[in-house]
Amino acid sequence: MGLFSHFPGLRSAGKLGLPLLVLAFCTLNGFAKAAYAQDQSFASDQSSASDLLTVDQAVKIALANNRTLKIVSLSLDVSKEKLDAAKTRRLPSFNIYTFASQLLSPISFDVPAGQFGTYPGIGPIPAQNTAITTPSQPTAYIFATASQPLLTLYKINLHVHGEALSVEQSVQQVREQRNTIVNDVRQAYYSVVEIENVIAATQASIKQYEELDRITLEYVAEKVVLESDSLEVKAKVADEKLKLLQAQDKLATAKETLNNLLGRDLNVDFSVSEDKELSATEQDLKSAQTIALEKNPKVKEAEITVQQAENVRRLAKSEYMPDIGASFHYLSPFGVNFVPTNVMGLGIEVSWEPFDWGRRRDVVNEKTYAVEQSKLNLTDTQSNLLINVNKQFRELQEARMAVDVATAQQDASRVKLREVTQKYQEKNVLLRDVLQQQAAVEKANADYNEAIASFWTAKANFEKALGAD
Numbered sequence: 410m411g412l413f414s415h416f417p418g419l420r421s422a423g424k425l426g427l428p429l430l431v432l433a434f435c436t437l438n439g440f441a442k443a444a445y446a447q448d449q450s451f452a453s454d455q456s457s458a459s460d461l462l463t464v465d466q467a468v469k470i471a472l473a474n475n476r477t478l479k480i481v482s483l484s485l486d487v488s489k490e491k492l493d494a495a496k497t498r499r500l501p502s503f504n505i506y507t508f509a510s511q512l513l514s515p516i517s518f519d520v521p522a523g524q525f526g527t528y529p530g531i532g533p534i535p536a537q538n539t540a541i542t543t544p545s546q547p548t549a550y551i552f553a554t555a556s557q558p559l560l561t562l563y564k565i566n567l568h569v570h571g572e573a574l575s576v577e578q579s580v581q582q583v584r585e586q587r588n589t590i591v592n593d594v595r596q597a598y599y600s601v602v603e604i605e606n607v608i609a610a611t612q613a614s615i616k617q618y619e620e621l622d623r624i625t626l627e628y629v630a631e632k633v634v635l636e637s638d639s640l641e642v643k644a645k646v647a648d649e650k651l652k653l654l655q656a657q658d659k660l661a662t663a664k665e666t667l668n669n670l671l672g673r674d675l676n677v678d679f680s681v682s683e684d685k686e687l688s689a690t691e692q693d694l695k696s697a698q699t700i701a702l703e704k705n706p707k708v709k710e711a712e713i714t715v716q717q718a719e720n721v722r723r724l725a726k727s728e729y730m731p732d733i734g735a736s737f738h739y740l741s742p743f744g745v746n747f748v749p750t751n752v753m754g755l756g757i758e759v760s761w762e763p764f765d766w767g768r769r770r771d772v773v774n775e776k777t778y779a780v781e782q783s784k785l786n787l788t789d790t791q792s793n794l795l796i797n798v799n800k801q802f803r804e805l806q807e808a809r810m811a812v813d814v815a816t817a818q819q820d821a822s823r824v825k826l827r828e829v830t831q832k833y834q835e836k837n838v839l840l841r842d843v844l845q846q847q848a849a850v851e852k853a854n855a856d857y858n859e860a861i862a863s864f865w866t867a868k869a870n871f872e873k874a875l876g877a878d
Contacts, residue, residue, distance in 0.1 A: 462679040464598045467671060471594045472587060474672030481586040488579040492572040498565045499558070506552040516543040516745065541746055548744035556758065560733035567724045574720060578713045584878065585706040590670070592873040597667040599865035602681045603858055604660045610854040611653045614847070617826070618646045621843060624834055638840045645844070685864070687809060690875070694802050697875060701798045705876030708794055711787040718783040722776035728769045731761030794874070801871040808864035815853070815860035822846070822853040 472478065519540050523533030558565060622642045628634040665675045690696050702708060740752040829846045832838040 460679045461682065462598075463682055464595060464684065467594050467598050467667065468591050470671045470673070471590055475590050475670060476672055478583075478586055478590055482583055485576070485579040485583050488572070488576040492569070492576050495565075495569045495572040498568070499562060501555055501557040504554045504556075507549065508552075509547065509549045511547050512543065512545045515545055517541070543744070543746045546744055548742065550743070551739075551741045553739040555737040556734050557736075558732075558734040559757075560730060563730065564724065564727045564732075567720060567727060571717060571720045571724070574713055574717045578710060578717075581706040581709045581713065584876070585710075587878070588706065588873050588876055592869050594667070594670050595869040595872070596866065597663065597670055598681060599862065599869065601660065601663045601667060602683050602865070603862045604656055604663055605681065606683075606858050606861065607854075608653065608656045608660065610851075610858070611649055611656055614851060614854075615646060615649045615653065617830070617847060617850075618642060618649055621830065621833075621840075621847075622646060625840060628836075633836065634840060641844070642840070645847075683861075685809075685812060685861070687805070687868075691802075691805060691868070691871060694799065697798055697802055697871075698795055700877050701794055701875050702791060704878070705794055705874075707876065708787075708790055711783070711790040715780070715783040715787055718776065718780040722773065722780055725769070725773045725776045728772070731759055734758050798871075798874045801867065801874045805864075805867040805871045808860070808867040811860040812857075812864050815857040819850075819853040819857045822850045826850050 517540060519538055520535055522535055522537045522539075525534040527533040622639065625634060625639045625642050629636055629639050664679070668675045668677050690700060734757070736756060736758045738752075738754045741750060742748055743750075826843075826846045826849075829838055829843050833840065833843045
């Protein structure tokens with residue numbers, strides 16, 4: 410009989426209540442889905458924000474993790490160790506030499522009577538000829554020296570200064586490598602941004618073509634346009650989807666390349682931001698020139714080369730000076746008869762070559778020419794640097810203006826496409842006109858991408874030319 414047979418009043422209510430229950434269920438389900446979608450959207454926004462990678466963050470990560478930079482930095486550690494080793498030459502040096510042996514034949518010699526004199530009441534010493542023999546047995550000789558350089562400290566200090574200059578040179582080489590890596594990271598980062606722009610433009614084109622396809626299908630049904638027109642639009646849609654797939658593949662490769670430069674896992678995903686602004690230095694040529702001359706590692710290396718050449722010349726001139734040092738010597742033979750068991754001496758060691766037939770003079774002249782050569786090289790490096798900075802500055806300004814021009818052309822072509830599409834929908838223009846304008850939009854997008862890529866390349870090259878950290 411059912412529930413309604415026992416409660417007749419519910420039968421009439423059930424006819425009205427069932428739709429209400431269904432409506433309430435759908436409403437609650439809609440609220441639940443909306444809440445879930447909102448949570449998912451919030452989580453997606455949070456994830457997107459956390460995955461955003463700016464170009465400055467990319468540079469910082471690369472400088473901390475890049476493997477190539479770590480390899481180059483090891484050369485700086487090598488130079489520092491050489492400097493520390495050179496400094497130890499200032500301190501006293503100790504040397505011990507031991508010779509242990511087995512005599513192959515006895516050591517024998519005779520001491521004549523009276524060899525050590527004849528004394529009243531004593532007589533000759535020795536009183537008779539005396540044979541002294543060391544039999545074939547193990548023997549040992551110990552030689553020990555301790556030396557402290559004195560006047561030689563001048564030469565040692567020059568050598569230490571040369572090693573310190575080598576450390577500074579290694580520092581500049583590391584800085585130059587850092588700048589190269591920063592430039593590579595910036596180029597790779599901007600490549601990702603450029604490809605994402607291409608993807609966005611392609612997706613917009615697909616959306617436009619799909620809308621155009623929808624309109625054209627209606628016109629085909631109305632027999633306003635030919636079926637071939639519809640097929641042509643569909644071919645455009647397929648072509649744009651192929652371009653989108655190719656761009657997405659390029660984006661994946663570009664992100665992997667950037668992750669490798671950052672020294673992290675290749676599969677780390679991230680989003681990027683677009684930057685079109687110029688810094689104060691990028692708009693002030695005089696300031697840029699000053700920074701380049703003060704900070705560029707190539708100029709610093711050239712300056713250090715001049716100092717190294719002058720230091721080498723001083724080292725060559727120091728060869729005119731004698732090597733003078735305090736020295737302590739100790740000798741002790743073991744197992745040998747009739748010789749002193751301990752011989753010690755403290756004094757001054759002098760080593761000097763008074764005549765060299767002009768060799769030292771020629772060496773000094775050679776090093777003097779090297780100094781002049783390094784100074785000319787410094788001037789040439791500074792001039793070439795300024796030329797490059799000026800060139801990169803001008804290219805950056807041109808590239809920035811080209812971006813403005815491309816942006817204006819892009820905006821104009823998009824507005825015109827909307828107008829032509831509207832007219833096509835109103836049957837006032839032909840499909841050919843819409844396709845021509847769509848092609849114009851695609852060309853404007855390509856021109857913009859080329860302009861913005863040139864701008865970012867010029868921006869990275871300008872910063873590299875400055876050489877500042």
